[in-house]
């Protein structure tokens with residue numbers, strides 16, 4: 535954790551920023567650079583939000599964001615370079631090995647899966663639909679008449695990339711999200727995001743419970759008392775806002791409330807197993823796909839002695855019901871089913887990163903159900919020129935909405951909100 539500037543007494547300021555994740559940190563940095571007095575209030579005892587580098591059995595892993603997506607335009611490529619943090623090209627998706635009931639499936643199976651994924655992509659971007667489907671049908675409706683391989687691709691994409699079951703995810707939002715090459719951060723994406731907090735006026739362990747807003751400014755109630763400011767930038771995830779964890783007075787306009795309740799949070803979840811150095815004959819890194827388990831397994835990332843399992847949607851929500859011990863045991867069963875029961879003896883530690891259970895995230899990241907693709911932009915619209923919502927869910931709105939769901943999008947959103955706040959306060 536980087537050294538943060540300590541702010542003991544809360545002094546009234548120009549802009550209060552709620553949340554010290556990627557969006558809040560970007561907003562605070564730009565506001566400070568613009569010469570404004572800023573106070574960041576963060577509920578957790580750490581910065582970074584859903585970008586969090588944790589450890590399991592002494593090995594680092596990213597419990598939340600791990601990939602710098604669409605690297606050709608992601609602001610984190612430049613930020614990493616400025617901070618001297620190395621990024622690696624990602625090896626690409628889909629080269630992994632499939633298993634069913636512990637049996638390795640032949641290479642031809644992988645190629646069929648690739649074909650299914652290719653067809654799914656065509657369907658998502660198809661603009662002419664001769665089967666009368668709505669251009670914003672669900673991911674499941676999109677593949678209803680397709681062969682099983684395409685249905686499986688939709689299940690995989692929905693759960694593993696969006697964190698949600700395909701019947702809940704709308705395709706119009708998927709169409710507007712940016713695509714591009716991925717990069718990885720060996721020293722941790724969470725650690726990289728946290729490094730940008732250095733020098734900013736952040737108060738940790740300070741959950742905000744109420745914001746009273748008017749044309750004159752805002753009064754923000756938190757565990758540290760009441761803070762008055764001329765404006766507020768709110769970066770709490772939409773799941774937190776939908777749960778009404780922060781009360782707004784007067785109530786937010788209908789368009790903002792519709793956006794908060796119309797966007798939903800997925801359930802992408804990670805389970806990590808740490809081993810004693812035994813690699814069970816698999817090189818670093820290897821991707822294994824045990825069909826029917828709900829998990830994708832990444833073995834020995836960055837040559838570390840860990841296996842990271844990702845699981846999303848309904849299987850993830852079912853898995854986390856039994857807590858960390860249950861989730862670790864379930865993933866160990868899957869892994870031992872592939873590499874043999876020796877895995878049980880060689881296990882040193884296990885971790886569950888369940889973002890659905892955390893009060894300050896209430897899910898993994900936002901997705902738009904059918905009909906909700908425009909809500910990212912709607913949430914990005916300033917409220918009374920005094921309240922600005924930012925975060926991965928808005929990705930800054932307008933022509934940057936394609937960064938939705940990601941750290942890059944959260945950063946663009948924080949920057950956009952800072953620009954709007956500066957303009958509003960100077961008007």
Ligand SMILES: Cc1cc2nc3c(=O)[nH]c(=O)nc-3n(C[C@H](O)[C@H](O)[C@H](O)COP(=O)(O)OP(=O)(O)OC[C@H]3O[C@@H](n4cnc5c(N)ncnc54)[C@H](O)[C@@H]3O)c2cc1C
Nearest residue numbers: 553555556557577583584599600601742925926939940941
């Ligand atoms: C498992 C998982 C895997 C992911 N993988 C990737 C990936 O590979 N690549 C990628 O780009 N993105 C990924 N993401 C998404 C990415 O982590 C988020 O898009 C991004 O970190 C969101 O940043 P943010 O600033 O919008 O929100 P957050 O990081 O959630 O920041 C919001 C902050 O507000 C704080 N807060 C909440 N409520 C209050 C309150 N009442 N008062 C004060 N503070 C409050 C929170 O504690 C938090 O620090 C992943 C997420 C998860 C969960």
